[in-house]
Amino acid sequence: VKSLLALTVNGEEREVFVAVHKTLLEVLREDLELTGTKHGCELGECGTCTVLVDGAPVLSCLALPIECQGRPITTVEGMASGSQLHPLQQAFAELGAAQCGYCTPGILLTAQSLLATKAAPTRDEIRQALAGNLCRCTGYTKILDAVELAALRMKPALAAAS
Amino acid sequence: MSKRFSVVGRSLPKIDAWAKVAGETKFADDLILPRMAHGKLLRSPHPHALIKGIETARASALPGVYAVITGRDLPPVKFGILPVSQDEEALCVDKVRMVGDAVAAVAAVDEETAERATELIEVEYEPLRPLMSIEESLAHPEVRIHEYGDGPNVHKAVALQFGDVEAAFRAADLVREDVFFFEGNTHLPMEQHSAVAHWGADGKLTLWSSTQTPHYVHRLLAKILDLPQPHIRVIAAPVGGGFGGKLDPFAHEIAACRLSQLTGRPVKITLTREEVFYVHRGRHPVLMWIKSGFSKDGAITGMHFRSWLDGGAYGSYGVASTFYTGALQTVTYKIPAYKFEGARVFTNKPPCGPKRGHGTPQPRFAMECQIDKAAEQLGLDPADMRQRNLAEPFTKTANHLTVTTIGLGECIDRVVEASGWRQKFGQLPPGKGIGIACSSYLTGAGLAIYWNDMPHSGVVVRADRSGLVAVLCGATDIGQGSDSILAYLVAEVLGIDPKDIRVHPADTDLTPVDLGSYSSRVTLMAGNAVIQAAQRLRAKIFEAVAKKLEVGPERLVAEDRRVFVQGDPDRGVSFAQAVVLAESIFGVLAFPGSYGPPRRAGKYKGGGVGPSPCYSYSACVVEVDVDAETGEVKPTEIWIAHDVGRALNPLLVEGQVEGSVYMGLGEVLMEEQVFRKGVHKIPSLLEYKSPTTLETPEIHTILVESDDPEGPFGAKEAGQGPLLPVIPAVANAVHDAVGVRIDEIPISPEKVLKALELGRQGKPPRVGPEKLPLFTFPEPRVIESAFGEPAADIAERPFSS
Numbered sequence: 001v002k003s004l005l006a007l008t009v010n011g012e013e014r015e016v017f018v019a020v021h022k023t024l025l026e027v028l029r030e031d032l033e034l035t036g037t038k039h040g041c042e043l044g045e046c047g048t049c050t051v052l053v054d055g056a057p058v059l060s061c062l063a064l065p066i067e068c069q070g071r072p073i074t075t076v077e078g079m080a081s082g083s084q085l086h087p088l089q090q091a092f093a094e095l096g097a098a099q100c101g102y103c104t105p106g107i108l109l110t111a112q113s114l115l116a117t118k119a120a121p122t123r124d125e126i127r128q129a130l131a132g133n134l135c136r137c138t139g140y141t142k143i144l145d146a147v148e149l150a151a152l153r154m155k156p157a158l159a160a161a162s
Numbered sequence: 163m164s165k166r167f168s169v170v171g172r173s174l175p176k177i178d179a180w181a182k183v184a185g186e187t188k189f190a191d192d193l194i195l196p197r198m199a200h201g202k203l204l205r206s207p208h209p210h211a212l213i214k215g216i217e218t219a220r221a222s223a224l225p226g227v228y229a230v231i232t233g234r235d236l237p238p239v240k241f242g243i244l245p246v247s248q249d250e251e252a253l254c255v256d257k258v259r260m261v262g263d264a265v266a267a268v269a270a271v272d273e274e275t276a277e278r279a280t281e282l283i284e285v286e287y288e289p290l291r292p293l294m295s296i297e298e299s300l301a302h303p304e305v306r307i308h309e310y311g312d313g314p315n316v317h318k319a320v321a322l323q324f325g326d327v328e329a330a331f332r333a334a335d336l337v338r339e340d341v342f343f344f345e346g347n348t349h350l351p352m353e354q355h356s357a358v359a360h361w362g363a364d365g366k367l368t369l370w371s372s373t374q375t376p377h378y379v380h381r382l383l384a385k386i387l388d389l390p391q392p393h394i395r396v397i398a399a400p401v402g403g404g405f406g407g408k409l410d411p412f413a414h415e416i417a418a419c420r421l422s423q424l425t426g427r428p429v430k431i432t433l434t435r436e437e438v439f440y441v442h443r444g445r446h447p448v449l450m451w452i453k454s455g456f457s458k459d460g461a462i463t464g465m466h467f468r469s470w471l472d473g474g475a476y477g478s479y480g481v482a483s484t485f486y487t488g489a490l491q492t493v494t495y496k497i498p499a500y501k502f503e504g505a506r507v508f509t510n511k512p513p514c515g516p517k518r519g520h521g522t523p524q525p526r527f528a529m530e531c532q533i534d535k536a537a538e539q540l541g542l543d544p545a546d547m548r549q550r551n552l553a554e555p556f557t558k559t560a561n562h563l564t565v566t567t568i569g570l571g572e573c574i575d576r577v578v579e580a581s582g583w584r585q586k587f588g589q590l591p592p593g594k595g596i597g598i599a600c601s602s603y604l605t606g607a608g609l610a611i612y613w614n615d616m617p618h619s620g621v622v623v624r625a626d627r628s629g630l631v632a633v634l635c636g637a638t639d640i641g642q643g644s645d646s647i648l649a650y651l652v653a654e655v656l657g658i659d660p661k662d663i664r665v666h667p668a669d670t671d672l673t674p675v676d677l678g679s680y681s682s683r684v685t686l687m688a689g690n691a692v693i694q695a696a697q698r699l700r701a702k703i704f705e706a707v708a709k710k711l712e713v714g715p716e717r718l719v720a721e722d723r724r725v726f727v728q729g730d731p732d733r734g735v736s737f738a739q740a741v742v743l744a745e746s747i748f749g750v751l752a753f754p755g756s757y758g759p760p761r762r763a764g765k766y767k768g769g770g771v772g773p774s775p776c777y778s779y780s781a782c783v784v785e786v787d788v789d790a791e792t793g794e795v796k797p798t799e800i801w802i803a804h805d806v807g808r809a810l811n812p813l814l815v816e817g818q819v820e821g822s823v824y825m826g827l828g829e830v831l832m833e834e835q836v837f838r839k840g841v842h843k844i845p846s847l848l849e850y851k852s853p854t855t856l857e858t859p860e861i862h863t864i865l866v867e868s869d870d871p872e873g874p875f876g877a878k879e880a881g882q883g884p885l886l887p888v889i890p891a892v893a894n895a896v897h898d899a900v901g902v903r904i905d906e907i908p909i910s911p912e913k914v915l916k917a918l919e920l921g922r923q924g925k926p927p928r929v930g931p932e933k934l935p936l937f938t939f940p941e942p943r944v945i946e947s948a949f950g951e952p953a954a955d956i957a958e959r960p961f962s963s
Binding site: 029030033034035036037038039040041042043045046048075076077079080085088089090092093094095096098099100101102103104105108126127128130131132133134135136137138139140141142143144 | 173175176178179180181182183184185186187188189191192194349350351352353354400401402403404405434435640641642643813814816817820821822823824825846847848852854855856858860861
């Protein structure tokens with residue numbers, strides 16, 4: 001059974017006509033061709049497919065798009081402002097936090113959600129927030145470093161805004 | 163002459179980092195082609211069975227199905243990555259040897275339809291007795307998994323002796339015999355393998371795949387599909403984690419090719435996570451016996467090492483794995499006399515193969531734990547004992563390996579100092595402990611997988627009037643940053659910015675052959691090749707600029723995107739102008755570079771496994787908390803020093819070291835590839851434990867630079883060696899913490915508790931294997947020990963100034 005869904009992805013209204021049991025992961029990758037979102041298990045175990053829904057991290061392999069109608073969805077493609085990378089993306093690139101880069105989108109989005117709720121997290125708070133995202137390349141060290149650097153760089157901007 | 167580097171030694175971002183953080187990188191499963199079909203494999207539920215018949219009619223009739231194939235739709239040839247082990251079929255024809263063996267494949271309009279179709283295929287099996295362990299396989303010679311090998315169910319048996327080990331034991335003050343077991347584990351890359359095949363209307367085939375070895379896949383596809391190799395193009399997509407798990411040709415790649423040929427459509431097959439666990443080719447479970455002699459001052463007089471490898475159902479790289487369990491013991495410490503016996507046994511489980519460190523983490527665990535025990539017995543500090551035994555630079559080992567630079571002494575000093583070892587070892591409160599271990603690893607295998615006299619790595623560097631420099635190289639970036647290293651080296655030689663360079667990797671149509679991303683070979687081999695190519699380009703550029711400036715070319719330098727007279731930067735031209743001058747005189751500017759490792763293999767059968775242009779060295783100190791109530795071992799801090807020769811990019815080297823430490827921690831504490839009646843017990847990312855951010859402690863990385871003459875600008879490997887010492891360092895730290903010896907990996911809480919309980923009962927507080935398989939090794943091939951002979955044929959630096 002297919003149905004017509006209206007999704008707000010990266011600030012754009014998108015309509016898709018898809019089988020109702022398709023997961024948000026599948027719809028993002030296959031119907032909207034947003035292949036920046038990756039999959040590691042499709043069982044909700046590794047965090048690779050994390051996207052933001054209403055600003056909170058969601059495992060897109062377990063989410064149904066029908067539940068996400070009318071709620072803003074952010075994928076890695078939506079992190080940059082135009083051609084300006086998000087400070088997290090910038091820091092991950094500079095500090096070597098992406099090796100193979102496959103888990104990177106999910107980790108970036110989880111970290112973005114953390115920094116939105118906590119501007120200056122401790123290293124342990126970053127560890128806690130990223131505990132559901134597996135990375136097999138980096139040993140996490142450079143990932144933690146990059147989140148810290150991004151938080152530091154984002155602080156003046158926050159201070160200026162308030 | 164000391165050289166000022168402009169790019170080498172700087173912590174620059176990787177050239178592909180921007181695409182990766184933006185989600186732009188196209189991994190194999192991200193490729194979407196017009197009219198593309200989706201494929202699925204049907205896999206055996208039996209560990210060992212004859213195939214009596216396969217009925218595909220119902221599957222073919224399902225709407226949306228484009229094609230269904232079995233093994234009979236493929237040419238009747240067997241294949242395998244090593245020429246000596248041609249024992250695999252993409253789709254099994256007569257017999258399955260493990261749960262997960264593929265028997266049929268479907269291409270359909272979408273993945274769901276393809277999967278439904280596989281469920282409609284009826285396979286009639288006649289189950290055979292499964293052999294699930296080394297002991298069982300040896301005890302049942304009447305049941306044969308394969309018809310070839312060195313005995314019933316014995317894939318490979320080797321025995322080599324270098325010098326008189328028995329005399330060495332007689333001369334020793336202490337002789338120890340210890341037994342260890344290292345459980346198998348798997349690579350677990352975050353990306354599941356994926357392949358897209360397209361059989362074009364021109365009758366030519368293109369395969370995009372998440373592979374670490376596009377060249378070997380290219381060669382084998384020609385054989386497997388019976389096609390002329392020039393009609394096949396293999397492109398390695400950026401690999402989402404490899405660690406050795408994407409080094410073989412796989413059933414899904416071959417099935418996608420054949421299905422595309424039949425349907426005239428592109429066909430994609432992406433494995434599920436569960437399938438990745440069965441595809442495996444990971445760490446061999448190895449049982450080990452080690453006998454060593456020591457003098458009172460801690461010197462090793464001789465060593466005898468035996469290993470039994472549980473190979474699983476196919477050969478894969480297993481012959482090499484077997485030799486590797488005995489090859490590199492001699493590279494770290496002085497071992498004047500050495501004997502090695504090894505056997506790899508077939509079982510009805512997914513095949514093991516190369517995982518980060520290929521065949522060497524297991525013996526390294528055994529050896530470094532034994533040294534720790536010997537140090538305790540001799541009353542020596544384990545760090546001092548290792549310092550005393552360091553191998554001699556620029557000499558040969560007993561088993562005829564040539565070692566060049568050795569930075570291990572400095573590595574030990576640095577971790578001892580940074581960790582506060584002297585104040586901690588044997589002095590921490592109960593439940594807290596500290597352990598040390600060392601290791602060494604290849605910087606590229608000295609021999610190719612198939613015998614040939616051609617280069618191991620080839621590169622073309624071209625430049626044109628736009629000022630662009632392009633690098634074409636068959637090397638495969640699996641996240642380690644090989645594309646970036648090529649760009650840095652060219653930038654260094656030509657005096658330009660890495661951003662001015664585009665790297666086009668791993669496309670068998672366009673790029674010269676590089677053997678692949680394995681054995682830590684790419685930085686050294688492709689690096690030396692790319693330096694040669696860039697120097698050839700630079701020579702022509704200098705020649706043209708010299709003519710224009712009316713100076714000798716030897717007076718020119720290339721720096722800061724300019725070519726100018728040394729000491730007189732204003733007398734020169736921009737790099738782009740220099741290229742125009744050169745193109746005007748010489749025409750198209752495209753220059754090859756080639757690299758083949760030195761031919762230093764020992765002249766004995768088996769001497770081809772172990773030689774390398776140079777070896778990296780690592781020393782690691784781990785501090786742990788051990789909870790005597792729960793048995794849980796928690797590493798709290800890790801110090802690791804790695805002799806990388808030269809850090810071409812310290813940031814990337816640190817990343818490789820940290821990733822290696824992480825993977826070693828997973829192996830020593832939690833990871834297990836284990837089966838019940840041939841079925842994987844835990845084939846999911848939830849149940850197969852691997853460390854998260856919470857289980858990974860702070861890692862302090864120290865880089866030591868020994869400037870090796872064989873490496874590009876002195877560089878050695880960094881991607882595998884640093885995994886090795888982590889495992890025994892943790893085991894030794896557990897002993898320091900609670901006084902128990904866990905001689906079996908992983909060190910699970912159950913094993914720690916059991917050892918503590920044994921201690922309370924007054925028994926030796928040790929958990930580990932108790933007995934060895936009944937197996938007679940062949941008579942050893944006796945070869946004179948080359949220990950201490952001076953190294954010969956060391957490279958002249960492949961670059962000048």
